[in-house]
Amino acid sequence: MSLHLTDITLTYPDGDSRLTALDRVTLHVPRGCLTAVIGPSGSGKSSLLAVAATLVTPDSGTVSVAGTDTSGMSRGDLADLRRHRIGIVFQQANLLPSLTAVEQLQVMAHIDGRRPSTVRGRAMDLLDAVGLAHLADRRPQQLSGGQRQRVGIARALMNDPGVLLVDEPTSALDHERGAAVLDLLARLTHERATATVLVTHDQALLSVADHVAEVHDGRLGRSAPARSAPDRSAPAR
Numbered sequence: 001m002s003l004h005l006t007d008i009t010l011t012y013p014d015g016d017s018r019l020t021a022l023d024r025v026t027l028h029v030p031r032g033c034l035t036a037v038i039g040p041s042g043s044g045k046s047s048l049l050a051v052a053a054t055l056v057t058p059d060s061g062t063v064s065v066a067g068t069d070t071s072g073m074s075r076g077d078l079a080d081l082r083r084h085r086i087g088i089v090f091q092q093a094n095l096l097p098s099l100t101a102v103e104q105l106q107v108m109a110h111i112d113g114r115r116p117s118t119v120r121g122r123a124m125d126l127l128d129a130v131g132l133a134h135l136a137d138r139r140p141q142q143l144s145g146g147q148r149q150r151v152g153i154a155r156a157l158m159n160d161p162g163v164l165l166v167d168e169p170t171s172a173l174d175h176e177r178g179a180a181v182l183d184l185l186a187r188l189t190h191e192r193a194t195a196t197v198l199v200t201h202d203q204a205l206l207s208v209a210d211h212v213a214e215v216h217d218g219r220l221g222r223s224a225p226a227r228s229a230p231d232r233s234a235p236a237r
C-alpha cells in the first residue's frame with residue numbers, strides 16, 4: 001500500500017490573515033519504503049504528518065492511501081480508513097498506565113468492536129517482532145523509554161496498516177536507544193511492506209531511511225535516496 005500526497009497546501013488562521021504551513025507539497029511513499037522528513041522547528045513536519053493521517057484536511061491537494069483518494073470521504077469513512085489502514089506512532093508512546101504491554105495492543109481490537117482475547121496471539125507475535133515478548137505482562141512504569149516506544153510501534157501495527165506514520169519517535173530517548181528504535185522501524189517497514197513516513201529532528205539517525213525529504217517554510221526541498229532501496233518487486237496491495 002502506498003501513500004501519495006499531491007500538491008498539498010495547508011493554511012492556519014493567523015490574526016487577520018493566514019499562515020501557510022504547507023505550500024504545494026508533493027510526497028509519494030511506495031510500500032516498503034521508509035521516508036524520513038526533516039526540517040527545522042516550525043517548518044511544517046507535524047502538519048504534513050497530520051494531513052497524511054487524514055486528521056487535518058488541507059486547503060487544496062489530495063491525500064491518497066492505497067490508491068484511494070480521501071478528498072470526498074465522510075468523517076466516518078476517514079475514521080475507518082485510519083483504524084484499518086494507517087498506524088500512528090507518537091513522540092511519547094502514550095500507553096495506558098494500568099494496562100500491561102500485551103493489553104496495550106489488545107485494546108486496539110476492543111476499539112474495533114472485537115473481543116481482546118481473540119487477538120492475544122497476534123499481539124504476542126507483534127511484541128515478539130519488537131523484541132518484547134518476554135515483557136508482555138509488564139505495565140508502562142516497569143518498562144524503559146525505549147521499550148515503551150517499541151510497545152507503541154507494535155500497537156501501531158496491530159491492525160496491519162499499509163501506512164505507518166511516525167512522529168519523532170526518538171525524542172525521549174538517548175542516541176543508542178533512538179538508533180535501535182529506528183533500526184526496528186526500518187526492518188518492520190521492509191518486512192511488512194508498509195509505506196512509512198518518519199518525522200525527525202535527528203539528522204544523525206537518517207542512515208536508516210530509504211529516502212530523505214527536507215521541509216523548509218512549508219515547502220518540500222530536496223528529496224534524496226538515503227541509501228540503496230530495498231526490493232519492492234511485490235505487487236501493490
Ligand SMILES: Nc1ncnc2c1ncn2[C@@H]1O[C@H](COP(=O)(O)OP(=O)(O)OP(=O)(O)O)[C@@H](O)[C@H]1O
Pocket residue numbers: 012013019020021039040041042043044045046047048
Ligand atoms: N493549529 C495551528 N494554528 C495556527 N498555526 C499553527 C497551528 N499548528 C501549527 N501552526 C504553525 O504552522 C507552522 C508549521 O507548524 P508544524 O507544527 O507543522 O511544524 P514542525 O516542523 O512540526 O515544528 P516542530 O519541529 O517544532 O514540531 C508553524 O509556523 C506553526 O506555528
